[in-house]
Amino acid sequence: xxxxxxxxxxxxxxxxxxxxxxxxxxxxxxxxxxxxxxxxxxxxxxxxxxxxxxxxxxxxxxxxxxxxxxxxxxxxxxxxxxxxxxxxxxxxxxxxxxxxxxxxxxxxxxxxxxxxxxxxxxxxxxxxxxxxxxxxxxxxxxxxxxxxxxxxxxxxxxxxxxxxxxxxxxxxxxxxxxxxxxxxxxxxxxxxxxxxxxxxxxxxxxxxxxxxxxxxxxxxxxxxxxxxxxxxxxxxxxxxxxxxxxxxxxxxxxxxxxxxxxxxxxxxxxxxxxxxxxxxxxxxxxxxxxxxxxxxxxxxxxxxxxxxxxxxxxxxxxxxxxxxxxxxxxxxxxxxxxxxxxxxxxxxxxxxxxxxxxxxxxxxxxxxxxxxxxxxxxxxxxxxxxxxxxxxxxxxxxxxxxxxxxxxxxxxxxxxxxxxxxxxxxxxxxxxxxxxxxxxxxxxxxxxxxxxxxxxxxxxxxxxxxxxxxxxxxxxxxxxxxxxxxxxxx
Amino acid sequence: xxxxxxxxxxxxxxxxxxxxxxxxxxxxxxxxxxxxxxxxxxxxxxxxxxxxxxxxxxxxxxxxxxxxxxxxxxxxxxxxxxxxxxxxxxxxxxxxxxxxxxxxxxxxxxxxxxxxxxxxxxxxxxxxxxxxxxxxxxxxxxxxxxxxxxxxxxxxxxxxxxxxxxxxxxxxxxxxxxxxxxxxxxxxxxxxxxxxxxxxxxxxxxxxxxxxxxxxxxxxxxxxxxxxxxxxxxxxxxxxxxxxxxxxxxxxxxxxxxxxxxxxxxxxxxxxxxxxxxxxxxxxxxxxxxxxxxxxxxxxxxxxxxxxxxxxxxxxxxxxxxxxxxxxxxxxxxxxxxxxxxxxxxxxxxxxxxxxxxxxxxxxxxxxxxxxxxxxxxxxxxxxxxxxxxxxxxxxxxxxxxxxxxxxxxxxxxxxxxxxxxxxxxxxxxxxxxxxxx
Ligand code: SF4
Ligand code: SF4
Numbered sequence: 001x002x003x004x005x006x007x008x009x010x011x012x013x014x015x016x017x018x019x020x021x022x023x024x025x026x027x028x029x030x031x032x033x034x035x036x037x038x039x040x041x042x043x044x045x046x047x048x049x050x051x052x053x054x055x056x057x058x059x060x061x062x063x064x065x066x067x068x069x070x071x072x073x074x075x076x077x078x079x080x081x082x083x084x085x086x087x088x089x090x091x092x093x094x095x096x097x098x099x100x101x102x103x104x105x106x107x108x109x110x111x112x113x114x115x116x117x118x119x120x121x122x123x124x125x126x127x128x129x130x131x132x133x134x135x136x137x138x139x140x141x142x143x144x145x146x147x148x149x150x151x152x153x154x155x156x157x158x159x160x161x162x163x164x165x166x167x168x169x170x171x172x173x174x175x176x177x178x179x180x181x182x183x184x185x186x187x188x189x190x191x192x193x194x195x196x197x198x199x200x201x202x203x204x205x206x207x208x209x210x211x212x213x214x215x216x217x218x219x220x221x222x223x224x225x226x227x228x229x230x231x232x233x234x235x236x237x238x239x240x241x242x243x244x245x246x247x248x249x250x251x252x253x254x255x256x257x258x259x260x261x262x263x264x265x266x267x268x269x270x271x272x273x274x275x276x277x278x279x280x281x282x283x284x285x286x287x288x289x290x291x292x293x294x295x296x297x298x299x300x301x302x303x304x305x306x307x308x309x310x311x312x313x314x315x316x317x318x319x320x321x322x323x324x325x326x327x328x329x330x331x332x333x334x335x336x337x338x339x340x341x342x343x344x345x346x347x348x349x350x351x352x353x354x355x356x357x358x359x360x361x362x363x364x365x366x367x368x369x370x371x372x373x374x375x376x377x378x379x380x381x382x383x384x385x386x387x388x389x390x391x392x393x394x395x396x397x398x399x400x401x402x403x404x405x406x407x408x409x410x411x412x413x414x415x416x417x418x419x420x421x422x423x424x425x426x427x428x429x430x431x432x433x434x435x436x437x438x439x440x441x442x443x444x445x446x447x448x449x450x451x452x453x454x455x456x457x458x459x460x461x462x463x464x465x466x467x468x469x470x471x472x473x474x475x476x477x478x479x480x481x482x483x484x485x486x487x488x489x490x
Numbered sequence: 491x492x493x494x495x496x497x498x499x500x501x502x503x504x505x506x507x508x509x510x511x512x513x514x515x516x517x518x519x520x521x522x523x524x525x526x527x528x529x530x531x532x533x534x535x536x537x538x539x540x541x542x543x544x545x546x547x548x549x550x551x552x553x554x555x556x557x558x559x560x561x562x563x564x565x566x567x568x569x570x571x572x573x574x575x576x577x578x579x580x581x582x583x584x585x586x587x588x589x590x591x592x593x594x595x596x597x598x599x600x601x602x603x604x605x606x607x608x609x610x611x612x613x614x615x616x617x618x619x620x621x622x623x624x625x626x627x628x629x630x631x632x633x634x635x636x637x638x639x640x641x642x643x644x645x646x647x648x649x650x651x652x653x654x655x656x657x658x659x660x661x662x663x664x665x666x667x668x669x670x671x672x673x674x675x676x677x678x679x680x681x682x683x684x685x686x687x688x689x690x691x692x693x694x695x696x697x698x699x700x701x702x703x704x705x706x707x708x709x710x711x712x713x714x715x716x717x718x719x720x721x722x723x724x725x726x727x728x729x730x731x732x733x734x735x736x737x738x739x740x741x742x743x744x745x746x747x748x749x750x751x752x753x754x755x756x757x758x759x760x761x762x763x764x765x766x767x768x769x770x771x772x773x774x775x776x777x778x779x780x781x782x783x784x785x786x787x788x789x790x791x792x793x794x795x796x797x798x799x800x801x802x803x804x805x806x807x808x809x810x811x812x813x814x815x816x817x818x819x820x821x822x823x824x825x826x827x828x829x830x831x832x833x834x835x836x837x838x839x840x841x842x843x844x845x846x847x848x849x850x851x852x853x854x855x856x857x858x859x860x861x862x863x864x865x866x867x868x869x870x871x872x873x874x875x876x877x878x879x880x881x882x883x884x885x886x887x888x889x890x891x892x893x894x895x896x897x898x899x900x901x902x903x904x905x906x907x908x909x910x911x912x913x914x915x916x917x918x919x920x921x922x923x924x925x926x927x928x
Contacts, residue, residue: 047575050553053525077502077621080533083895145523146591176523417549471546473581
């Protein structure tokens, strides 16, 4: 079903895509159950640990737009994530040599009386203050559980202020309780950008690539790769300007480093403005980058240039890759990541010669908005060997139990608050924090050497594991890791 | 009506979950939306000195992850199930249910759930900390009400010399562990037995000992006053309220003398301890004097942007010991009206008759505007959070991060309290200045 930009709120991923957060079985089984015509029911848990919410995902993107402001309509706790958004902001600004500046965000500080009489007065003040303090080019109003449950009329307040605040003010519906899939918050943010900021193209820019990412550390690498194809990347959303976002419709193509992040935006731009969205597997590892570059090349008619570029990149990295595979012989790993990364890293680790024993995916989208299954999981499931596969919103008790059974040499994870628990078990944990880890041929090799280092000196983890205890009972380690997951028989 | 907040310096009442995490073998159970736990941990712990998840923090905290279902139909069943399974899966000695906005707005009867587990013998306590009710200072006091009413048992005879230490908020203050450890050391130095409750130690066992204390020591401008008063009502334990976090010789000496009087310790014992500590302390202070009097590397007037513990404690040290001049101080937590006069009075009585203006409020925009209006003749010293480093740079000042969020420092056992802490603070301040140009 096409993305509807005439409505205020993006429907959640559960509603749009049938996304799930509870499953335990195997990779091939999951793909078979979510293939064309099939459907899967989410497994509910009768025990769970703190997850994450849409509002955090929305704010991490929106608070990064350099000349916009965010009004978080919520009690102060819902702004707890902004501390970390500011760390990311400062880090990114530092490496861009932009000078020191804080994110532009106010929280409306909803209190008891606002939950009784409504919080619209606070919201009005929040929008006015954001405009006065930051002189932003656009204001995003992020909602919260409190504002959502009491039913504040956000649209009404925004339309009242149209004359007083002469910049786009856009509602972002990211109440945490509405979706178990925190990535629904990405869609909420992109929906707001698409409906409130993006303009129809004035001219077409055949050289421009919308590069949907998080923090953009690989800017130089990508600029070089694209440069050889005569293309120029524009990194969105964090560190972009409102004007840059307004003109994404003029680009030649949209690509993303993470399909969980970029598929809603990419699909909407394709459907509404004819900007092709590269639906290849994510650009991690050799197969990833090659498919991804070919996808870009096909969209802009640069197929032969892409082949030449691929040959060059392979030649530069083949020897290292062979050496890394030799070193990783016999190494076994478990991985726990968001779906796009969990899927693409199955390929990455295979290329490095590391055997994956189990993969956990923080949620799973049976299909993307353009109607197809995620290509990376289809690819991974086409291999001969099947592996056990689970879906959970970062349920550490399941992961810990799984790790303690499988005792892998390595644990790879993405999303803060996961790797450290493996380290406490004495497992070499390699966090994939930067979205461009293992990006392209050269990124893959760098990642490989980082793993070599992690395996070379295990002193910190082994000594730590000897001395700390994890918070689980002995009973729990004797249970099936998915004992609290109610699901149809696999 | 409190205004909007730019640049958070604390979180909501549910932030009290981190006070539970700080008690070893106590396990929080959050009954709230899916993101609350992650956000509060991220703001209070990860982005604040990188304090980590600890035994059972971060994503390991049991949580109902309430969604539409619980909001529309009520979340009691979900909570009951989560608590029952928490008792099986998690290894702890005390379980504290903390609610968030969803549960408190919907009106789940959480008390009933907790009581039903307690009546079957499980140590389960509940506290309604819906974020809209107040900040985490407020939530921390609610937590203690709950512990007193639902967990602590009368002890019979008081244990002479045993003192419960109530002071800074765990995690909110990134220096809490070192600070509590240092204050405990000071109490030991005059022959008392401190009961610390938070951080490395006995955890829940020390919590159980609370009713046995000879007295409660509240080292805080106002936070916790309600708690020690309630403990007095319920267990007859007297308390000493000492409002200033002692930093440096002047305040630490006063503090020890006040404790000595309350505890009935002979003054020679207290004076002997102070003499010993001061001799060592002034050995180092003397060394620092050359930098202060032989170089130009000195700050101008100082500003603090911190909660009342630190705004007051730091200001007293900087004026009474380090000889600096105050410009303006910002107190960032929501101080209830009735306690304002108490704090105002403290800011109006420094040695040499000095006073300092004080502002109340959590909004960083107000801090920025207020500082921009002032004229600083020399480069000011700005002791605040990592947010304030931006303003400090604009003012050509010297920033040192001392208050949440401290995201530019790793904090492990560091403290600014007591004698040793004051030396550390002096080192940190002048290292900022000296490293600013080389
Ligand atoms: S789950 Fe709801 S209340 Fe909790 S942080 Fe997210 S939006 Fe805020
Ligand atoms: S303010 Fe409410 S919804 Fe937000 S984090 Fe706190 S308890 Fe959760």
